[in-house]
Amino acid sequence: MKTITLEKKEQLQALNVSGAEAIVKILLEEQVATIFGYPGGAIMPVYDALYGYKDKINHVLSRHEQGAIHAAQGYARVSGKTGVCLATSGPGATNLITGLADALIDSTPLVCITGQVHSSLLGTDAFQETDVVGISMPVTKWNCQVTKAADIPKALAKAFYIAASGRPGPVLVDITKDAQFELFDLLYTPCTYLRSYVPTPRLDNRQIEAAAALINKAKKPFVLVGQGVILANAEQELKTFLEKIGAPAAWTVLGLSAMPTDHFLNVGMLGMHGNYAPNVKTNECDVLIAVGMRFDDRVTGNLDYYAKQAKVIHLEIDPSEIGKNVATDVAVLGDAKESLKALTTMVEANDHNEWVQSFRALEKVENDKVMQAQLYPTQEQLSMAEVVRIVSELTHQEAILVTDVGQHQMVASRYFKFNNSKSNVTSGGLGTMGFALPAALGAQIGQPERTVVAFIGDGGFQMTLQELGTIKQENAQVKIIILNNNFLGMVRQWQELFFDKRYSETEISSPDYVQLSAAYGIAGKRVAMRDNLKAAIAEMLAHDGAYLLEVMVAKEGNVFPMIPTGASVSDIRLV
Amino acid sequence: MKRYTISIFTENFIGLLNRVSIIFTRRHLNIESITASESEVKDVYRYTIVLTTTEEQVLKVVRQLEKIVDVLKAFYHTDEETIFQEIALYKIRTSSLSQSNAEQLVRKHNARVLSLAEDFTVLEKTGYKEDTQAFLEDLASVGVLEFARSGRVAITKPMKELAAYLGELEHLN
């Protein structure tokens, strides 16, 4: 293919190999050490080939393909590598769809390889035939189908290049069974260029100058930090930039951990359940500097009342994000690392101490009205926040936090503290319940030396709890905390606040989780009393192996502050 | 709201049209016409899509289109910035040709006879949609057995040569 230029790397060559073996050799060439998957008819040749490479590639057998792809996401998010998934045709492939959608909206690099029926059967409704390319098209950055062994190398080369470059995302390559069986001479060259694809826009100095001019004039600059900073490995550049201009910075749920919680310019979380100060101050700043974030509606609230007084600077790698939701005065297109570096040289050193202190004043209001009561409750029932606080303390802010979706996710995002980047794994854009357990497994495999703690609701846990089996089989040391409120808590909170407490189908029962984990061979415990909580958490963290801790928390606890739907960020409610 | 012509230049891969159309359906935008053909550059395909919407929407759509990995470039233009044409074919009974006003109509609308058989005749008219529509309406009195109109083919006035853009793209990478 003339659209691919050669890198000065050695080429991979092998004569007379099957398509399936070529796939495995290519994975090795792409430095893939771990893959997540589940076998089946149409992918069997690849599994057969894997059998011969057991010592080189670690295959993690999930209990459901959704588990495999969420694990691959967790792996990718903490390691910065591309997650790789393998599944069979039909139901195997359709079970990947939720994970693909999740990875696309959260910009996670994945390469998914699905088996497909024999090419002569395509379009005939053959057994386990689904139009996987068609179904996955809206939820992949790129996808394709391969029907000949000779086309496998180019397709996979493109797949790995596209998944990881620019704004990362999931790609899918659907490979027919006959292509997997077919013998051919393999020649593999990694892809580093496609003429139709500009992964990283080139920095434009005029944009940098325009942005610097605005920043230099600003009296109340405010920086919004998204996952783009983490994906670009630009944490240090961000810190240098912030400290030079002396501006306060807040993060989105996915930008969490990009800067240490305790940094003096870190003013907390944006958005619906974010902190009081950054939401209110969004409508007071004079220059808003967004870095690698996409102004999601959960961050902006009502756009008609969002930062109208401010000049907006947007540092972004994806041109289609510019002006998508918020009108931008200066767009700085490019990789966040490069953009921040360039911008830092152009801005004047500054100190906006008074402005920063104004955030601290509101922080105190939030602390007095909300946080203290959550973190150190005096009522009998346990709060989610105190559990999060103790885990954060006992892990010395060094752990990787994995959260599912719901109240516990917002509470953990608000109160867990971080020293290191790439330490937060959650389903932000899609809000996929069931994400956390498999993602935690993947995160543990991606960072085997680090402590991985997963906070999961009793609802979300029951969506993918079968992955306890995978965790056991892999001997992954995941620490699982179920915050059990006997409710689909986040939905119940909305019913309480906006639907007259009509708790329609949000009360949910649970199995005995301690017995359940025991049945899987995983240690576990249940706590309901404050007196036992800290010791139970310490025991969990000290345990050599996976551990499940069920904490019975207040049934009808609510997450505050909150920006009600349709309200402005500055109308955030404290109670 | 205004009528825009979007020109999309793509690699020639299976499934791309699907990826392109998803961008319109997701935003609930109605495509008024679409044509596809190879462009002046070998192996580069050109889709011409016409729709009526706001400039803000069309700009966002074009950015989304350019985000598709296998799309080389996408542009949008107003009717004033575009030279465009459509073709329409009309099948009528040959016997009705002898009706008094049939010849007048063909002359008035500058149509031509494309094919003449014993039982039916096919007329052709090129022009703007309004023109081909007017002819259709006039022909109704004669009786139209079948009618088909193409999508818009368009050449844009202010566009650089595609080759120049391809050159720039090579440069960017």
Ligand SMILES: Cc1ncc(C[n+]2csc(CCOP(=O)(O)OP(=O)(O)O)c2C)c(N)n1
């Ligand atoms: C797959 C999926 N289905 C439904 C929802 C809607 N939803 C969002 S939060 C939530 C409640 C989650 O309850 P639980 O897991 O118990 O966590 P809690 O809010 O109580 O912490 C629901 C049902 C979702 N996000 N994902």
